[in-house]
Amino acid sequence: MNIRPDPTFHASPKxxxxxxxxxxxxxxxxxxxxxxxxxxxVIDVKPGSSSYGQIVHTVTMPNKGDEFHHFGWNACxxxxxPLTGHAFLERRYLIIPGMRxxxxxxxxxxxxxxxAAIHKIIEPEEIFRKTGYSRPHTVHCGPEGIYIxxxxxxxxxxxxxxxxxxxxxxxxFEVLGRWELDRGSQQLHYDFWWNLPRDYMVTSExxxxxxxxxxxxxxxxxxxxxxxxxxxxxxxxxxxxxxIDLGANHQMALEVxxxxxxxxxxxxxxxxxxxxxxxxxxxxxxxxxGKFHIEKTATIPPEPAxxxxxxPLLQGFGAVPPLVSDIDLSxxxxxxxxxxxxxxxxxxxxxNEPRRPKLAGSVRIGGIARRTPHPNGKAFAGGPQxxxxxxxxxxxxxxxxxxxxxxxxxxxxGVPGAMVMANAKPDGGLELASNYWxxxxxxxxxxxxxxxxxxxxxxxFCYPSV
Amino acid sequence: MSAADWTPVWxxxxxxxxxxxxxxxxxxxxxxxxxxxxxxxxxxxLVAALGPLTAGHLLAMxxxxxxFALLVAIVEWQRTIQIGASVLVVAFGLFRLANRxxxxxxxxxxxxxxxxxxxxxxxxxxxxxxxxPIYLGLCRQAELDGGHAAAGTLINANLGMAVLVATVHAIAxxxxxxxxxWLAYRYLGLQFISQSWFNLDTTWAVSLxxxxxVALVFNLS
Numbered sequence: 001m002n003i004r005p006d007p008t009f010h011a012s013p014k015x016x017x018x019x020x021x022x023x024x025x026x027x028x029x030x031x032x033x034x035x036x037x038x039x040x041x042v043i044d045v046k047p048g049s050s051s052y053g054q055i056v057h058t059v060t061m062p063n064k065g066d067e068f069h070h071f072g073w074n075a076c077x078x079x080x081x082p083l084t085g086h087a088f089l090e091r092r093y094l095i096i097p098g099m100r101x102x103x104x105x106x107x108x109x110x111x112x113x114x115x116a117a118i119h120k121i122i123e124p125e126e127i128f129r130k131t132g133y134s135r136p137h138t139v140h141c142g143p144e145g146i147y148i149x150x151x152x153x154x155x156x157x158x159x160x161x162x163x164x165x166x167x168x169x170x171x172x173f174e175v176l177g178r179w180e181l182d183r184g185s186q187q188l189h190y191d192f193w194w195n196l197p198r199d200y201m202v203t204s205e206x207x208x209x210x211x212x213x214x215x216x217x218x219x220x221x222x223x224x225x226x227x228x229x230x231x232x233x234x235x236x237x238x239x240x241x242x243x244i245d246l247g248a249n250h251q252m253a254l255e256v257x258x259x260x261x262x263x264x265x266x267x268x269x270x271x272x273x274x275x276x277x278x279x280x281x282x283x284x285x286x287x288x289x290g291k292f293h294i295e296k297t298a299t300i301p302p303e304p305a306x307x308x309x310x311x312p313l314l315q316g317f318g319a320v321p322p323l324v325s326d327i328d329l330s331x332x333x334x335x336x337x338x339x340x341x342x343x344x345x346x347x348x349x350x351x352n353e354p355r356r357p358k359l360a361g362s363v364r365i366g367g368i369a370r371r372t373p374h375p376n377g378k379a380f381a382g383g384p385q386x387x388x389x390x391x392x393x394x395x396x397x398x399x400x401x402x403x404x405x406x407x408x409x410x411x412x413x414g415v416p417g418a419m420v421m422a423n424a425k426p427d428g429g430l431e432l433a434s435n436y437w438x439x440x441x442x443x444x445x446x447x448x449x450x451x452x453x454x455x456x457x458x459x460x461f462c463y464p465s466v
Numbered sequence: 467m468s469a470a471d472w473t474p475v476w477x478x479x480x481x482x483x484x485x486x487x488x489x490x491x492x493x494x495x496x497x498x499x500x501x502x503x504x505x506x507x508x509x510x511x512l513v514a515a516l517g518p519l520t521a522g523h524l525l526a527m528x529x530x531x532x533x534f535a536l537l538v539a540i541v542e543w544q545r546t547i548q549i550g551a552s553v554l555v556v557a558f559g560l561f562r563l564a565n566r567x568x569x570x571x572x573x574x575x576x577x578x579x580x581x582x583x584x585x586x587x588x589x590x591x592x593x594x595x596x597x598x599p600i601y602l603g604l605c606r607q608a609e610l611d612g613g614h615a616a617a618g619t620l621i622n623a624n625l626g627m628a629v630l631v632a633t634v635h636a637i638a639x640x641x642x643x644x645x646x647x648w649l650a651y652r653y654l655g656l657q658f659i660s661q662s663w664f665n666l667d668t669t670w671a672v673s674l675x676x677x678x679x680v681a682l683v684f685n686l687s
Contacts, residue, residue, distance in 0.1 A: 085568030
């Protein structure tokens with residue numbers, strides 16, 4: 001416990017933007033064939049440093065086959081609400097779930113990120129026993145501690161009961177139990193986030209474990225059996241208050257990105273693919289008159305490609321779907337970044353008018369058919385995937401792997417880990433930095449990125465920007 | 467004036483000082499008033515949020531003080547009750563010192579229920595308990611001044627004193643918290659929230675122990 005609030009806690013998004021920029025990035029590494037243990041790479045991102053863009057430390061886990069994907073901090077700016085009683089926590093521990101093993105690692109990043117080490121390991125049995133959930137995924141710190149979403153229920157293949165969110169104590173990291181009291185019709189899970197002062201949570205749907213663990217199931221996708229609904233919840237009452245179906249053809253509703261400024265009662269949702277036309281889409285949800293609403297506000301078309309450029313999975317379609325796999329909203333809620341993992345494009349939308357996103361910038365790199373190299377000449381396998389924006393909105397980092405078995409289906413030639421960075425111009429426009437390219441150890445793929453001092457998909461705020 | 471004459475003055479100052487202390491502590495809620503003002507874009511919303519925060523605090527004070535108002539009327543047990551109350555405050559301080567966890571149930575209260583939250587947080591952290599020895603001291607002073615009275619009169623006097631102590635404390639609290647909220651809202655900006663926040667858990671626990679211990683010494687002497 002600190003004597004003063006952690007200097008990386010900020011009352012408003014504006015204060016978070018004005019704080020010193022990031023010095024380190026944390027990126028999770030996964031061994032796709034489970035031949036090596038997964039790891040956490042600590043990368044120097046301080047411009048001018050002699051080890052700029054290099055891995056300066058690696059935390060290697062003691063187990064194999066965890067499959068790292070998303071992860072998060074034990075505490076963030078949300079601790080500055082007197083309601084939570086968490087004002088003196090430190091932003092110190094990274095909570096890293098193994099999505100395949102259901103094991104969770106707690107990594108201590110102090111006293112120095114270059115000496116980060118495992119603090120605690122929570123074995124899968126504890127999670128199964130206390131929550132009835134499996135396959136932990138997204139991590140957020142909030143009013144009741146650490147919230148972790150899961151993709152599976154209980155049982156060997158995770159289909160015995162629905163997946164959901166569970167709570168972990170933010171000081172002892174003890175698993176406390178299920179979050180939901182009334183889940184309504186929710187049966188699938190993926191991402192979640194919230195508006196804290198307005199007291200609501202938003203959750204999305206991917207699929208059940210048999211639909212993703214051994215690869216995408218084309219028959220299930222074409223018969224619209226992946227998730228296509230969004231759920232709105234009363235956060236403190238832990239109750240599902242509204243579910244909206246996007247239409248069954250909108251398959252895989254993944255990342256939920258609410259506006260950071262809590263006075264703004266809207267947010268975005270990315271949908272991977274429309275099975276009627278292979279489009280990817282961006283949806284805007286908002287609350288009005290006590291009810292939630294959502295509409296499709298941007299679409300991204302597929303790109304035709306010759307059969308020989310396509311993996312077997314896509315040959316029948318003669319086109320590459322954009323595959324919107326991740327979206328991220330800048331801290332000032334002005335720009336939405338959309339990763340098109342299939343076509344190999346990072347799009348930047350101006351969302352000043354949230355229900356009318358305007359394409360403001362774009363960077364091409366990788367892609368199933370295009371295979372655009374990095375400006376430094378190196379090949380970028382896969383496509384832009386997990387994206388993270390610096391708090392000041394000037395730098396956008398991303399990696400290239402989606403998920404072990406899916407990588408192999410869409411990019412059969414392999415997806416060696418890569419992490420790049422693009423500079424964003426204040427009024428829109430995006431350009432890859434030719435001097436930022438992280439070399440990862442052979443045999444590893446790179447997934448989610450976290451920035452020290454917080455980033456745009458970590459911190460939630462209890463006070464508006466003024 | 468003699469030393470004895472000064473005693474009630476010091477006790478009332480203690481009531482006010484504890485109110486100011488609770489008021490300026492961000493953990494007791496003034497940042498929530500700032501948030502309300504900014505969310506509604508209206509200084510009125512800030513003032514409106516101070517209402518339930520104060521009411522909750524006041525109710526918590528009354529809930530703890532009123533049973534003692536009835537108990538101390540039983541004149542032959544008065545000393546026992548005063549010693550018991552002092553021991554209780556010391557014990558709670560020791561408990562807070564040993565157990566730093568914030569009760570998780572507080573995080574279940576909706577941000578819309580500021581009054582309930584303020585009530586619960588004042589009880590949970592022993593803010594109300596801290597007033598008990600001061601209050602009992604004031605009751606004793608009043609009794610010394612007024613001489614022995616019938617039990618019914620005494621109860622009425624004690625109840626009146628409890629309401630007065632709780633009200634004075636709550637007014638001091640809302641004045642201090644309101645000034646902090648207004649300063650942050652109008653002049654100092656949101657940085658003031660984290661700048662003014664100190665981890666007083668240890669100080670708080672020690673204050674409880676001290677107040678209880680001083681009262682105990684007075685009562686035993």
